[in-house]
Amino acid sequence: MMVSTLETRQTVEEVGSDYKYGFVTDIDMVKAPKGLNEDIIRFISAKKEEPEWLLDWRLKAYRKWLTMEEPEWALLDYEKPDFQDIYYYAAPKSADDRPKSLDEVDPELLRTYEKLGISLQEQEVLAGVAVDVVFDSVSVATTFRETLKEKGVIFCSISEAARDYPELMRKYLGSVVPAADNFYAALNSAVFTDGTFVYIPKGVRCPMELSTYFRINEANTGQFERTLIIADDESYVSYLEGCTAPMRDENQLHAAVVEIVVLEEAEVKYSTVQNWYPGDKDGNGGIYNFVTKRAACRGTNSKVSWTQVETGSAVTWKYPSCILQGDGSVGEFYSVAITNNYQQADTGTKMIHIGKNTSSTIISKGISAGKAQNVYRGLVRVLPNAENTRNFTQCDSLLIGDECGAHTVPYIETKNPTAQVEHEATTSKISEEQLFYCLQRGLDVEESVSLIVNGFCKEVMQQLPMEFAVEAQKLLGISLEGSVG
Amino acid sequence: MSEKNHFSGDHIASHFEAVKANLPGADIDWLQSSRDEGMTNFLETGIPGPRVEEWKYTNLGLLKSDVFKNTEASGDIAADVVAAALLGGLNGPKVVFVDGYLSETHTNIVEQEGVELLSLTEFAKSNADQTQKLLLHAQNSGSLSNLNLAMMTGGYVLRVSEDVKLAEPIQIVHIASTSVASKSLRTLNYIDVEEGGRAQIIESFISTGGGSNWRQNNTYVTLARSAALEVYQYQTENSETIHMAETLVEVAEDADFKHFSLNIGGKMSRTEIKPTLIGENGNVELRGAFLGRDGVSHDVFTHMKHMVPECESDQIYRGVLDKGGKSAFQGRVYVAKDAQLTNAEQSNKNLILDRSAEANSKPELLIYADDVKCAHGATVGELDQDALFYLNSRGLDNKAAKALLVEAFVSEVFDEIDIEAVKDKYLTLAHSWLEQGE
Numbered sequence: 001m002m003v004s005t006l007e008t009r010q011t012v013e014e015v016g017s018d019y020k021y022g023f024v025t026d027i028d029m030v031k032a033p034k035g036l037n038e039d040i041i042r043f044i045s046a047k048k049e050e051p052e053w054l055l056d057w058r059l060k061a062y063r064k065w066l067t068m069e070e071p072e073w074a075l076l077d078y079e080k081p082d083f084q085d086i087y088y089y090a091a092p093k094s095a096d097d098r099p100k101s102l103d104e105v106d107p108e109l110l111r112t113y114e115k116l117g118i119s120l121q122e123q124e125v126l127a128g129v130a131v132d133v134v135f136d137s138v139s140v141a142t143t144f145r146e147t148l149k150e151k152g153v154i155f156c157s158i159s160e161a162a163r164d165y166p167e168l169m170r171k172y173l174g175s176v177v178p179a180a181d182n183f184y185a186a187l188n189s190a191v192f193t194d195g196t197f198v199y200i201p202k203g204v205r206c207p208m209e210l211s212t213y214f215r216i217n218e219a220n221t222g223q224f225e226r227t228l229i230i231a232d233d234e235s236y237v238s239y240l241e242g243c244t245a246p247m248r249d250e251n252q253l254h255a256a257v258v259e260i261v262v263l264e265e266a267e268v269k270y271s272t273v274q275n276w277y278p279g280d281k282d283g284n285g286g287i288y289n290f291v292t293k294r295a296a297c298r299g300t301n302s303k304v305s306w307t308q309v310e311t312g313s314a315v316t317w318k319y320p321s322c323i324l325q326g327d328g329s330v331g332e333f334y335s336v337a338i339t340n341n342y343q344q345a346d347t348g349t350k351m352i353h354i355g356k357n358t359s360s361t362i363i364s365k366g367i368s369a370g371k372a373q374n375v376y377r378g379l380v381r382v383l384p385n386a387e388n389t390r391n392f393t394q395c396d397s398l399l400i401g402d403e404c405g406a407h408t409v410p411y412i413e414t415k416n417p418t419a420q421v422e423h424e425a426t427t428s429k430i431s432e433e434q435l436f437y438c439l440q441r442g443l444d445v446e447e448s449v450s451l452i453v454n455g456f457c458k459e460v461m462q463q464l465p466m467e468f469a470v471e472a473q474k475l476l477g478i479s480l481e482g483s484v485g
Numbered sequence: 486m487s488e489k490n491h492f493s494g495d496h497i498a499s500h501f502e503a504v505k506a507n508l509p510g511a512d513i514d515w516l517q518s519s520r521d522e523g524m525t526n527f528l529e530t531g532i533p534g535p536r537v538e539e540w541k542y543t544n545l546g547l548l549k550s551d552v553f554k555n556t557e558a559s560g561d562i563a564a565d566v567v568a569a570a571l572l573g574g575l576n577g578p579k580v581v582f583v584d585g586y587l588s589e590t591h592t593n594i595v596e597q598e599g600v601e602l603l604s605l606t607e608f609a610k611s612n613a614d615q616t617q618k619l620l621l622h623a624q625n626s627g628s629l630s631n632l633n634l635a636m637m638t639g640g641y642v643l644r645v646s647e648d649v650k651l652a653e654p655i656q657i658v659h660i661a662s663t664s665v666a667s668k669s670l671r672t673l674n675y676i677d678v679e680e681g682g683r684a685q686i687i688e689s690f691i692s693t694g695g696g697s698n699w700r701q702n703n704t705y706v707t708l709a710r711s712a713a714l715e716v717y718q719y720q721t722e723n724s725e726t727i728h729m730a731e732t733l734v735e736v737a738e739d740a741d742f743k744h745f746s747l748n749i750g751g752k753m754s755r756t757e758i759k760p761t762l763i764g765e766n767g768n769v770e771l772r773g774a775f776l777g778r779d780g781v782s783h784d785v786f787t788h789m790k791h792m793v794p795e796c797e798s799d800q801i802y803r804g805v806l807d808k809g810g811k812s813a814f815q816g817r818v819y820v821a822k823d824a825q826l827t828n829a830e831q832s833n834k835n836l837i838l839d840r841s842a843e844a845n846s847k848p849e850l851l852i853y854a855d856d857v858k859c860a861h862g863a864t865v866g867e868l869d870q871d872a873l874f875y876l877n878s879r880g881l882d883n884k885a886a887k888a889l890l891v892e893a894f895v896s897e898v899f900d901e902i903d904i905e906a907v908k909d910k911y912l913t914l915a916h917s918w919l920e921q922g923e
Contacts, residue, residue: 073538073849298571382865384840399855414865421865423848429855460688483591 031472032089038062041190044089048159048193051166056172061179061189064381068183069365074346075375075407078315081253081288087391088191088224136174144285153206154199160225168199172230176296176323181468184255184290184317188224190258195226200235202268209465211240227258231266233299238269239280240468252277254313262325264299271464273472278479283342283371286314293320297329297355305332306349307463311479315384319377321350322388331360334460336472338453338479339372339404344410348409352418353386360395365457367409369400369480370441378410382419395428400449400480416464450477493530493550494640500553507557509586509639510606515613516843519620523634531630540619542813542845543784547727547753552669554697558586561695562662567591570658570691572796577653578602583660585638585670595697596671598681599649605640606672610909619675622705630731633671633701638728640673645682645712654685654717654904659702661722666696675702678712678740685715690730692723692750696912699727706732710764715743722750723783736796741849745902746773747760747911748783749918755784762789762796762824771800772898774911776918777810778842787816789831791824798828803898804835806842807890807922813845818861822853831861836868838887838922888919893900 032043041062045055070080078444148155156167161171177188200206231237242260254276262268270293279286295304304321322331333349351360360380368374376395397406408425430452439447453459453476461469501524508518532548535539562583571579580602581591587604593604609616623634645651661670664680678684690700693740700722706716714734728751736742748799750752760769775783804812814833835844848861868890897917904906 165800220771341558342519363568397850397852399852399857402513402825402855405851405853407684407852408848408861410846410848410863413843414835414837415840415843417840417842417867417869419837421860421863423846423863425848426852426858426863427852427859429857 002242007164009275014220014325018203019038024115034087035084036088036191039157040088042195044329047089048162050159050273050382053170054162057179058190061186064180064483065183067191068180068186069451070183074377075373076315076344076346077391078344079465080289083187087136094434124253147207151204151207152201153204154197156197157197158197158228160234161228161272161365163332165197166200168230169197169228172259172261173227173256174259174422176261176291177257178295184293185257185292187362188226188255188257188292192224192226193229193356195256195299197227198229198237198239199225200231200237202232203234204232205235206237209238209240211242219320222365223252223254223256225256227256229258229270231260231268231302232261235266236268238271238465240271240465242273242275242466242468242471245456253288253290253375256292258291258293258320259297260304262295262297262299262302262304263328265301266299267293267303267305268293269305271468272308273464273468273475274308274309274312274316274333275475276425277341278312279314281341281370283314286343287312291318293318293341295321296321296323297326297331299326299329301328301330302326302448303330304424305334305463306334307334307460309336309346309460309464309474309475310337310345313345316343316347318346318347321353322360323354324360325354327355328357329355330358333360333362333364334463336367336460336476337365337374337458338367338375339369339374340479341370341372343370343372345373346377347374348376350379351391353380353382353389356387357389358386359390359391362391362395363459364395366406367400367453367456367480368397368404368406371403373405373407375407375409376425377409379413380421380423381411382414382416382421386417387467388414389421391419391421393423395423395425396456397425398453399429423466446477446480453480487591489598493533497550497553497632498528500550504553506555506774508570508636510609513606513609513652515617516609518607519617520622520635522624523631525633526624527628528880530900533628539786539815540655542815543755544782545614548699549667549697551637552697553668554583555666556585556636557667559584559662561588561590562660564591565692566660567658570689571656572908572910574796575654575656577651578655580641580655580657581660582639582658582672584662584668585659585672586639587639595653595750597652598825599646599647600651601642601644602655605637605642605675607640609749613680619705619730621900623673623703623758626731626733629701629729630703631640633673633703636669637673638669640675640850642675643677645678646686647679648678648681650683651685653791657686657688659690659700661692661696661698661700661726662694668696669701670698672702674702676704676706676713676714678706679709679840681711682709683713685717685904687717687904690720690722690750691719692721692726695725696722697725697727697752698722701729701731702731703731706734706742708734708736708742710737711739712737712875713741715745717745717902717904718756719747719911720750720754721794721914722754724750724752728754729757729794730755732759733760734760734769734808736760736762736767736769739766739865740764741768743770744772745899745907745911746785747914748775748785749865749914751781752834755786757786757788760790760798762791762798763793763918765793765795767793767796769796769798772802772901774803774895774898774915775812776805776807776895776915777812778807778922779809781809782811782813785815789816789818789829791827791829793821793826794823794825796824796827798830800831801898802833803895804833804844805895806835806837806844808839808841809841810839811843813847814863816847816861817851818859819847820852820854820857820859824854827854827855827857827859829859829910833863834894835865836863836891837904838867838891891914891919
């Protein structure tokens with residue numbers, strides 16, 4: 001086909017076998033036995049020194065989960081996980097004796113972070129970002145807490161929050177994503193081991209971007225993170241979530257829940273770069289990612305903005321949603337989902353318009369290459385009292401190669417005549433002319449595709465915070481390697 | 486759910502056993518066993534539950550199984566009722582069904598060489614193999630198609646031979662008469678157009694009185710190479726009727742299929758159109774409008790399957806929902822892995838005129854080929870206030886201005902219709918529906 005084809009293929013094969021973040025850290029883990037039952041949940045709760053109400057809450061979720069069935073409506077084809085063959089609790093050995101500062105952190109851990117390029121020390125100095133690192137299940141280091149404390153911002157692990165801020169936890173935990181919301185959320189509610197808790201007090205603009213890096217490390221450890229963000233009246237926070245995972249042959253399950261409560265005039269910006277191990281080029285291994293993310297705009301003019309760049313995971317099942325309850329509240333969803341090789345992604349959003357004058361924007365860019373399947377699935381629902389609602393949805397899909405699929409499944413449900421709801425979708429391939437133009441200017445095929453794809457995703461990438469945008473742009477290129485030729 | 490509405494399989498099976506000896510074609514053994522098989526298939530899954538994705542917007546709780554008590558043919562109806570139901574100015578064949586049964590009295594077949602038009606049972610007698618093959622379509626479809634097969638009360642077969650062009654459009658009228666309340670009206674039809682053949686069909690569904698009937702009309706179409714078929718359907722059933730119409734089409738190379746529909750009546754209507762493009766350069770156009778108020782719900786479900794390269798499909802659906810009206814458009818475009826150079830478009834626009842109305846839209850693209858052009862669009866909104874103001878300022882009162890805008894919104898779908906009588910009928914029906922509003 002093209003002169004550079006052979007060369008490209010070689011490069012691709014070299015790169016394809018080499019997942020950049022694929023390595024395993026050897027640290028002794030304290031594990032609960034495999035499998036799930038009420039005792040395991042009690043064990044987790046005890047390990048976390050949780051109050052009784054939380055244990056009850058977990059058990060209730062677990063009992064409900066037992067009666068639920070794994071959903072099958074998504075356009076996903078995967079081997080269902082055996083929930084009794086998973087470790088539900090794994091913590092670094094030193095969990096009982098938590099480090100007070102980075103110096104006390106297991107050096108092995110620190111080296112892991114360095115390999116990932118997220119050295120804490122470096123980040124403290126350079127980026128001004130407070131990082132709550134989750135290594136498997138327990139937060140091992142929290143930085144910048146002092147600065148945040150001055151402003152009254154609470155940024156800690158959810159286990160700490162359960163002990164130290166029980167009123168906030170009791171009030172808001174499960175208020176956006178109820179314990180038995182769906183199969184995976186119920187599972188998470190029963191067994192979540194850690195996660196992040198953020199509270200921004202009234203009128204406070206969080207002085208820095210808050211960020212958590214997730215890592216899945218121990219083989220067969222399900223990762224059940226729970227994040228709860230509360231933005232009180234007139235506050236603002238930008239939250240960054242990013243993840244990488246070491247190479248594994250077995251599928252690893254991840255079922256996270258993120259809940260965001262946005263009160264009057266407050267704004268939350270939530271950005272994700274998801275780069276979990278997608279499996280090798282033959283479709284072996286890779287993370288199963290079943291995530292429930294939901295934000296409730298409870299006050300007048302509250303605003304939430306989801307931005308996600310999904311490049312990893314073998315299977316992605318994720319629909320960050322906005323409940324626009326307060327009058328004039330705004331929901332945004334910007335998404336880039338890239339699937340290559342045998343990856344499958346079924347992702348999108350839900351915008352539930354309840355209050356008057358609410359508006360939502362959905363921009364979704366799906367890129368499918370190799371033998372991958374990429375689905376946008378979204379719901380825009382306008383309830384009877386949502387006067388003057390406005391929604392705009394745009395879903396563009398790009399197909400690279402003739403063995404992949406791109407699918408769009410939007411739902412529009414309107415019960416108010418003053419609502420204006422628009423949906424547009426297109427599906428196409430990379431234009432030969434654009435490709436030719438780039439090649440003519442001396443770029444190779446991979447670079448050209450990366451450039452064109454970055455242009456295709458520009459509207460979404462622009463929404464990302466600076467430091468994330470750079471990483472995400474590189475990721476687009478890496479994820480698509482091997483897709484052309 | 487109340488006891489009365491309860492829809493049990495046993496209930497329906499016992500009705501079936503009771504009436505099957507009286508249904509048309511009882512003397513044909515293999516047809517009876519096809520019916521039995523249809524019933525068995527239906528009972529396997531029963532009525533689709535609310536959690537079945539394809540039926541999530543359809544309130545099947547409205548279905549009542551006691552309609553199956555009444556499956557016998559009723560007395561004939563007056564000639565002027567039939568005359569009123571037919572479109573004037575057309576001299577082609579006229580097929581009239583009264584309460585689901587073909588009416589010999591009112592049916593008027595104009596003979597044309599190369600055109601065969603007869604009742605399904607008549608066709609079955611002389612074409613056993615072909616009919617059995619045709620009935621497989623029903624058996625392979627969903628549970629309700631199987632139910633229709635088991636309980637069908639009539640149907641027609643149209644065959645157009647090679648390179649024959651039908652002189653005039655065929656009119657098919659389905660009349661639900663006043664004579665018996667709550668009937669099961671079930672027709673199963675087959676249209677086969679051979680290479681280069683051309684036909685037009687105008688099919689209407691009308692109630693002349695009350696009765697919470699349940700109508701199903703399933704049509705299976707095969708279009709050979711370069712064949713062309715246009716189907717114009719409209720229904721103004723009474724406000725208690727459950728109306729279901731399904732059309733399955735196979736479109737071969739260079740063939741052309743057009744389907745127009747207008748749904749106004751019924752308590753609930755569901756129009757399913759499922760074309761499969763199996764030959765290159767096939768072309769499908771689907772156009773439709775649905776108008777609902779006062780507790781009426783309309784569902785349109787399309788499933789466009791592009792199986793081969795270089796075909797085109799285009800769908801345009803418009804909905805107008807007034808006080809208490811409800812609609813759901815579920816449109817799916819499927820492009821198979823090998824169907825390169827497909828050009829598929831789909832558009833669904835809905836107008837909501839009152840706050841008690843509801844519009845749902847689910848335009849779906851499932852694409853497995855990379856070199857394709859596929860787009861869909863969906864909107865839901867109210868009338869453009871600026872346009873309304875413009876007309877107000879030109880002296881039109883609010884009602885007249887609204888009617889004008891809505892009419893323009895709907896009529897766009899029917900612009901391309903060549904048969905004046907059909908176009909007029911569509912526009913008149915839409916107009917009088919608007920007039921009935923407040």
